[in-house]
Amino acid sequence: MLDNTHDAARRSWVSSANAHDDFPIQNLPLGIFSRADGARRAGVAIGDFILDLTRLAEAGLIDAEAADAVVATGDGTLNGLFALGNAPRRSLRQQLFALLEESSRDRARVEPLLHAAKDCKLHMPAVIGDYTDFYAGIHHALNVGRLFRPENPLLPNYKYVPIGYHGRTSSIDISGKGIVRPNGQRKRPDEIDPTFGPCRNLDYELELGFWIGTGNDLGKPINIAQAADHIAGISLLNDWSARDVQAWEYQPLGPFLAKNFATTISPWVVTAEALAPFRAAQLARPDGDPAPLPYLYDSKDQAAGAFDILMEAFLVPSGAEQGDAHRLSCGSSISMYWTPGQLVAHHTSGGCNLQPGDLLGSGTLSGETPDSRGSLLEITNGGRVPFQLASGQSRVFLEDGDTVIYRGHCRRDGFASIGFGECRGTVLPAP
């Protein structure tokens, strides 16, 4: 559903928004921020500023429906706004766009409600009731599968089941925090018994995080035809992974301590509305693959496809400056084997209830080419092939002091580019 808010020619009176790398007026992502008083409030990123939504509603600058959406954030989270569904969020977007446009007559009343982003602190956008991590990046599944089963990299269920597992919510935090290297049990093939100590093979995974808007009642699945409407927006997500711990612990019930020490998300929720122009019909499902089972198939959903988001991962090695960032990978999220709607329909197909503010990870989104591999496990061929940095140093896995930064952008001819802001974390030594 494209409208004038997607028009690349429109500009804002917030001059830093025009041609902003992430937050032009066509984006308007939602987040939670605080200023010196510490109170958490909902805001929208516009250029180098954050617009205070609560003050905007108090000033009577938006209509009742949009104001209800803002009032629902009164607890300092976006959960209540997500729970209202798409219509109030769309209405809010329309009115924000009109207020911030170059031609707006309300500039004088809105401008005092902007805060310089650099003076604000960002917070978790929502309380995450449950976090699920999928495995929808087929090139990642193939790359990892080849390391362990070269002759048969994909398991027989992969093209039928949107594989996923439950993750840990308590250790999810926003960009900019330190990531304490986990201790854990690990056993090299040449070791007889496992030992406990700092993870030796610390890795990142480049993912998208889908925020659930309205949920469903227990025992009442969401039909695939409506499933995509339950996605409120998207953030970037780093599923930090302790590969050596994972290899030893994961049989038979899957990853546990290898993942639950930290997950990092970018703090801005880029809404489904902002992303509307960037759906991509081209899925990673080649001709000849099995058709999705009927509960996962809707012609409109399948035709809409995944989102085409250009995702980049950078490494700032310990001791280096941000200007010396090494680009680890660059690829598009169209490599998802399943649409976001299919993830929602599958997740609820057995009756499991999703709730507003739940988070669904995509799984690592590697592309087909070597320069678009979304984890060090893939880049270094299972830790066997180090890569070189400009400084002459090399890396296999992450070292203490290393910083990993993700960026994501949507670019399409005829539309303004929009971005996600940063998703960053720095590795701290194990305790």
Add this chain to the structure above:
Amino acid sequence: MLDNTHDAARRSWVSSANAHDDFPIQNLPLGIFSRADGARRAGVAIGDFILDLTRLAEAGLIDAEAADAVVATGDGTLNGLFALGNAPRRSLRQQLFALLEESSRDRARVEPLLHAAKDCKLHMPAVIGDYTDFYAGIHHALNVGRLFRPENPLLPNYKYVPIGYHGRTSSIDISGKGIVRPNGQRKRPDEIDPTFGPCRNLDYELELGFWIGTGNDLGKPINIAQAADHIAGISLLNDWSARDVQAWEYQPLGPFLAKNFATTISPWVVTAEALAPFRAAQLARPDGDPAPLPYLYDSKDQAAGAFDILMEAFLVPSGAEQGDAHRLSCGSSISMYWTPGQLVAHHTSGGCNLQPGDLLGSGTLSGETPDSRGSLLEITNGGRVPFQLASGQSRVFLEDGDTVIYRGHCRRDGFASIGFGECRGTVLPAP
């Protein structure tokens, strides 16, 4: 730490409590209840009654420390009370015991604060931030392993790693609710492609649920010497399982839809204080097994062992009366391979943060003998051997209308027996 509240000779002026199967004065489990007005309040089960803790505190019948513990339940959950740690909970127990004892002088003031349990509605005792299910029942692991790998039933990591995985919190509910049979993908060996439809192999798993009291900060593991102090209490737990869905989906990331459609818990939290006499030094770890790695070993914790709780599972077949319940199994929870403290220490060893009200499932607690198998998968030898009911019917897995009931009791010479109350669910047809 045993004291006069564990003395079997003590009796209550609440006559139904004396020799009560579950809730004598020596138990005093915590829960959340409501009456006609719907307001959720903290209460304690005593015989056939529930004592209203909020009213008790308002009446000035408990001291400031115990009253603070009650005030912390003001949001209608036990999370705040759990967060206070063990001392206020112990203090509350001591004072409740004195008030309810036969010799109490306060009977006239306390009696009006009792509600008949049959007139009250019970609720979830806490908001569960994260739910983890372990696999600590070694006989279950052996029984299941034998079905799939007869020559090598235990995987190499089992005796080193307390195996666990993250579960779904949104679908956890208390005893007495309908369990909607999940639809899901399943594929029999003789089928070429999977199909989607009602689960054919619906099962239960007999478990304990450990409630976390005080938690830990992200990146700050809990030492094994203090780990057991972070368990506030225990409920019974049914980890309903769709075996056919599980078999097809679980590689490589573990169970997902096979488990997340429902988990049932008994609504009363039997506190660590009430359970103190029922620790059992006898763990399922035979001589010759590898010693726990140092981060999992504390001589006091190891000597204290697991809890010795007699756990029973019953089936009331569709159409039958409760009096025709078929006892499926009866065994003790001493078959846990890891102590509750070891589960806590392991869970946090990589830095993962636990929070008050988090729930840890034990995994299925089968005993060594055939009459103590904690799931139909084990009882029917992987679905191959039906069992007979008194009515002449037989079962392999659960049918629509079947009710599964758990009961749990602690019995030890010299101590009053205490119980957990019921954990029950009835299977409803798939949508």
